[in-house]
Amino acid sequence: MEANRKILVFVDLPAGELDETGKGLLSYGARLAKILGFSWGAVIPVPPVAEAQEEFGRYGTPSVTLLDGGAELLDLPAHLGSALAALVSETGATLLLLPHNDLGATLAPVAAAKLGSALMTETNSVKNLGSAVELSRQVLGVRLAETRSWDAEQPLVMTVPTRLLSQVLLPSVKPAVPELFVYELNSAPEGATAKVTVRIPPDPQTVDLVDAEVIFSAGKGCDPATFGQLKELCSLLNVSCGVTRPVYDLGYTGFERMVGQTGRTVTPRLYVALGISGSMHHVGGIKDSRRIVSVNLDPKAPIFPNSDEGFVADVKEILPRLIDRAKTAVGGAA
Numbered sequence: 001m002e003a004n005r006k007i008l009v010f011v012d013l014p015a016g017e018l019d020e021t022g023k024g025l026l027s028y029g030a031r032l033a034k035i036l037g038f039s040w041g042a043v044i045p046v047p048p049v050a051e052a053q054e055e056f057g058r059y060g061t062p063s064v065t066l067l068d069g070g071a072e073l074l075d076l077p078a079h080l081g082s083a084l085a086a087l088v089s090e091t092g093a094t095l096l097l098l099p100h101n102d103l104g105a106t107l108a109p110v111a112a113a114k115l116g117s118a119l120m121t122e123t124n125s126v127k128n129l130g131s132a133v134e135l136s137r138q139v140l141g142v143r144l145a146e147t148r149s150w151d152a153e154q155p156l157v158m159t160v161p162t163r164l165l166s167q168v169l170l171p172s173v174k175p176a177v178p179e180l181f182v183y184e185l186n187s188a189p190e191g192a193t194a195k196v197t198v199r200i201p202p203d204p205q206t207v208d209l210v211d212a213e214v215i216f217s218a219g220k221g222c223d224p225a226t227f228g229q230l231k232e233l234c235s236l237l238n239v240s241c242g243v244t245r246p247v248y249d250l251g252y253t254g255f256e257r258m259v260g261q262t263g264r265t266v267t268p269r270l271y272v273a274l275g276i277s278g279s280m281h282h283v284g285g286i287k288d289s290r291r292i293v294s295v296n297l298d299p300k301a302p303i304f305p306n307s308d309e310g311f312v313a314d315v316k317e318i319l320p321r322l323i324d325r326a327k328t329a330v331g332g333a334a
């Protein structure tokens, strides 16, 4: 592969600020550039506030390009996607990287179609094989792994699941003062047929568990009363609720809430296992969660070695206390 390849990382900067996803993308971009031996830079659709400018430097971002297209740019996906494609073409970039969130997943196919390039969504692994780059992702409800090979000769548009992003500052990445560029866009968008008028986040109570960010799950250690408390807690915290197979078999929930080998394979930021023993059939469906916290009466329960944090405790005692804390927090926030 030629050494003069470049990665452009799209960072949407809500209200000009660098949020968790933005920082995660910069950390990911820096790591990817190192793995592939490419140079890299960020692309932003709105001017950064002063604090965000400093953050770009902390992540060692070599350059930041502002797409100057007016305040409405973020609400015109066709225009913004075309602008990203034009920037890729003009700068000779090889890889356009976006987050796989609502905006990134909308822009990526537009940019790929404009560029006539390949599109790899929800990429969860990138390996430099020397002569090619191997890209992998999970498909069909995270049941199958798909691997593709990219020669890095033709441009590629790639999205990364936001749950895989971490804001870690790599010791090998030195802080930098990024070079700032402005890329002027046409004021009259061509072919912009859709405009975003409102953004509605998914409801954790109904979202498919495969896409859930935080899941609290009940095992057989939860009786019907405790399960009712868990549902109350989930609703207070606005997080998703899951169950093990025996709990599903008891008829507490529908099949779509069951987690594990037969049920959903989940990858949330946080998985809380309450009264779950940790059988291989259940753990197989949660092992790729970013953080697993478990509560079980039995200190020898197999869930503990599979957890980041474990508490030997009675869920019947824990849940009412968590509900009280959540009510105080929600009341305090109101």
Ligand SMILES: Cc1cc2nc3c(=O)[nH]c(=O)nc-3n(C[C@H](O)[C@H](O)[C@H](O)COP(=O)(O)OP(=O)(O)OC[C@H]3O[C@@H](n4cnc5c(N)ncnc54)[C@H](O)[C@@H]3O)c2cc1C
Pocket (backbone or CB within 6 Å): 218, 219, 220, 221, 222, 243, 244, 245, 246, 247, 258, 259, 260, 261, 262, 263, 264, 274, 275, 276, 277, 278, 279, 280, 281, 282, 285, 295, 296, 297, 298, 301, 313, 314, 315, 316
């Ligand atoms: C082919 C096959 C596929 C399967 N697929 C799935 C699947 O997709 N998903 C799945 O979940 N299972 C699946 N199973 C079932 C699986 O093997 C286990 O039987 C199941 O996961 C156990 O569920 P559990 O942890 O809720 O119950 P248990 O194994 O009975 O564990 C209950 C736990 O609760 C603890 N406990 C009890 N009371 C309390 C309390 N008051 N406070 C705190 N802790 C307490 C106990 O110490 C115990 O560890 C499958 C099985 C087979 C054979």
